[in-house]
Amino acid sequence: MADTRVYAALLRAGMAGQATYRASFAVELVGTAMGMGLDFVEIFAVFHQVPSIAGLSFVEVVLVFAIASTGFATADLLVGQSDAVIRHVRDGTFDVVLLRPLSVLGQLAAADVQLRRLGRVSVSLLLLVVVLVRLDLDWTPARAAMAVLAPIAATLVFGALFVAAGGIAFWVVDATEVTSALTYGSAYLAQWPTGVLTPVLARFFTFVIPAAFTGYLPALALLGKPDPTGLPDWLPWASPLAAVATAVAAGLVWRSGVRHYVGAGG
Amino acid sequence: MRAGFRRYAIYRRATLAGAFTNTVFGVIRVSIFFAAADASGGSVAGYDRAALSTYTWVGQGLIAVVWLFAWTPVTLRVRSGDVAIDLGRPVHPIAAWLAEDIGRAGQACLIRFIGPLLVGGLLYGLQVPTRWTTLPLFLLSAALAVVVSFGGRVLVSLIAFWLVDVRGVLTLYVLTSNVLCGLLVPVHFLPGWAQAFAYATPFPSMLQVPLDMATERYGDAESVALLAMQVGWAAVLLAVAVRVFDRGTRKLVLQGG
Numbered sequence: 417m418a419d420t421r422v423y424a425a426l427l428r429a430g431m432a433g434q435a436t437y438r439a440s441f442a443v444e445l446v447g448t449a450m451g452m453g454l455d456f457v458e459i460f461a462v463f464h465q466v467p468s469i470a471g472l473s474f475v476e477v478v479l480v481f482a483i484a485s486t487g488f489a490t491a492d493l494l495v496g497q498s499d500a501v502i503r504h505v506r507d508g509t510f511d512v513v514l515l516r517p518l519s520v521l522g523q524l525a526a527a528d529v530q531l532r533r534l535g536r537v538s539v540s541l542l543l544l545v546v547v548l549v550r551l552d553l554d555w556t557p558a559r560a561a562m563a564v565l566a567p568i569a570a571t572l573v574f575g576a577l578f579v580a581a582g583g584i585a586f587w588v589v590d591a592t593e594v595t596s597a598l599t600y601g602s603a604y605l606a607q608w609p610t611g612v613l614t615p616v617l618a619r620f621f622t623f624v625i626p627a628a629f630t631g632y633l634p635a636l637a638l639l640g641k642p643d644p645t646g647l648p649d650w651l652p653w654a655s656p657l658a659a660v661a662t663a664v665a666a667g668l669v670w671r672s673g674v675r676h677y678v679g680a681g682g
Numbered sequence: 683m684r685a686g687f688r689r690y691a692i693y694r695r696a697t698l699a700g701a702f703t704n705t706v707f708g709v710i711r712v713s714i715f716f717a718a719a720d721a722s723g724g725s726v727a728g729y730d731r732a733a734l735s736t737y738t739w740v741g742q743g744l745i746a747v748v749w750l751f752a753w754t755p756v757t758l759r760v761r762s763g764d765v766a767i768d769l770g771r772p773v774h775p776i777a778a779w780l781a782e783d784i785g786r787a788g789q790a791c792l793i794r795f796i797g798p799l800l801v802g803g804l805l806y807g808l809q810v811p812t813r814w815t816t817l818p819l820f821l822l823s824a825a826l827a828v829v830v831s832f833g834g835r836v837l838v839s840l841i842a843f844w845l846v847d848v849r850g851v852l853t854l855y856v857l858t859s860n861v862l863c864g865l866l867v868p869v870h871f872l873p874g875w876a877q878a879f880a881y882a883t884p885f886p887s888m889l890q891v892p893l894d895m896a897t898e899r900y901g902d903a904e905s906v907a908l909l910a911m912q913v914g915w916a917a918v919l920l921a922v923a924v925r926v927f928d929r930g931t932r933k934l935v936l937q938g939g
Contacts, residue, residue: 443850447857454857454866462714462873466722469714475769594698608710614715619710 419518426526434531441532449535452485453644455607470611471644475551476635477609482544484606485630490538495521497528498582498670502589505677518672521579541567542612551639556562560652565639566634569659570606575658576666577602586673590659602627607637609635611644618645629655686785697790700746701797708742708802711819716806727870732809733897737868739802740896741889744824746789748792748831748888750865752852756839760930761846767933776924780832787828809897819905820895826912831888833919834859840923843930864890870899884915 423475430653435441462560463474472480501524502511513523548563580597602625610618610628622628690697715734718726729737745751756779759765800809808918811817836854842848860866862885867882867889880886891908894900900908 437847440847440850444853447850447853450857452855454861457861457868460719461867462726465724465726465871466720468717469717470721590695593696594702596708597699597703601703601710605710606705608714609717612713613710617713645773 417645420520422516423522426523426679427529429459430527430529431531444532444537447535448489448532449539452489452536452539456481456572459607462481464579464625470609471641472609472611472635472639475547476639476641477550478543479547479638480609480631481607482540482547482604483566483634484519484568486537486544486567487572487630488603488606489533489540490567490571491574491578493533493537494571495578496527496530496533497660498524498578501582502585502592505586506584510677512605513607514674514677521670553638554640557652562634562637562655565629565656566638568676569656570630573626574603574606574664575597577625580666580669581670583673586676598625602630606630606632608632613645615645618647622647628657629658629662683781683784683788686782687789687808688785689782690786690789701794702743702744704745704794704798705801708798709810711742712738712802712806713720727868728899729868729870729897732807735802735806736809736897737893739806741865741893742798742802743795744889744892745865746790746828746891747824749783749787750831750856750860750863751834751922752856753835753839754852756829756836757848757852758839758843758855765902765931772846774924774927775912776836776920776927779836780920784828785919786831789929811898813902814900815902815905816895819886819902823892823895823905823909824913826909826916827892828887829916830912830919831882833916833923834884834888837919837923837926840926842911843915843926843933847924855905859885859888863888868893884919887912888913 456478457479459474462469463477467473469477498521501510504513504524513520516523544567545576549579553559577599581592581599584591584595602621605613605621606627613621618628622633631649633643633652634655637655642649643652708882712735715726715729716731717732719729719731724730726734752928759768765775771778798809828927834855839848839853841851843849862869862880862883862884864880869877869886871882880890894908895905
């Protein structure tokens, strides 16, 4: 109970701070929603030129985009700041976080929650519902479960990427730019079918950095389509499991990072 | 100009990291375009694979040279009042900032332009120029793109004279420019009405035009006409920026008492 109260206090303080400047907050809210709109323009423009990409039509790619975008925006809202943990380390505020008998990640997430990302979360979710209705899928219980689990799994994978990047930052401070290039690069790639990549790159973004599990593979499961680069047909259905495994792995990286931390104080 | 070059040359690690990021995004973007070309019999909107690769990698290299991200130095100087120091200089502040920005762009050419272009060229191949005019046209056009981009950026930054928090405006500006300048997709991919709209703005002059030179999309006469368009936009934006700046400083004096 006491734990919940502390989290609630951190959350309230963070949210109150962000909502103080109402006009700025409104503009930023619109800004994140518009940022998503522009990613969408790219898909729209490519499909203005061609009827299909990697075997998927416009609406089908929009499904990939909607799942990945919902997951990315939600993860960014919750733990998007964890790769900036190194800032807390530099400022010396990280010791304060460690002193409290609470989860380090939980505190950082509660204190740094980025409310303006709600703009993108809500628009992505709306797009996902619209596209699921428009697609006229062959609904089975398994597909229905996948439709609900896919955005949650995507959130887990992107959350894991952010958290793992934060964990790595404790070991190699200079790696931040590289890890964030890979995190945001994955977010960009995840909006498109991974089938556009050469087989080697596609394997990399499936098994090393599991970006394919955030939008493309769950979408294949929902659509009942095979992967053109030759991944087995059962793999799309394993997306939620892969997401859990990724999250566990990221948790271990994070924990080893925090354990590695040595304060500068006397 | 030399100060700008030196100042940005110090951040060597940030430069390398930026080149790495541009390369990662370039790999993904070129893969999407190749898949689109494969889906429509080898070419999209007049671009074959070699042209798509050239468009992507020259574009990824130019991002940092013409600077298509959020840009805050002038905003910060206006907000902190440091702009008063710039006013005391013997040259107009807009001219001084332009000189510094050209120095910054020159420094960016070294690694941030050549890095992604080299990696991308080795991995995906580039279009070999068939005319001797291509290189001079491209270089001129890229230089003009830096000036047009600077004009747009400085104009938006000067809003800080009137608004306290310009972050939202800057974000909207970056998002709009990234679509209309041909960074996300070539402007030629867009539907006709959207292309017409884009060419009514200065944004294609910031990236699409030099990329058209690099991919030899137009003949020499048309290319020279595009250069003239860039010169026109550069002149208009700089002239407006100077006027807005002079207005803004009058307001600044009022505030300072």
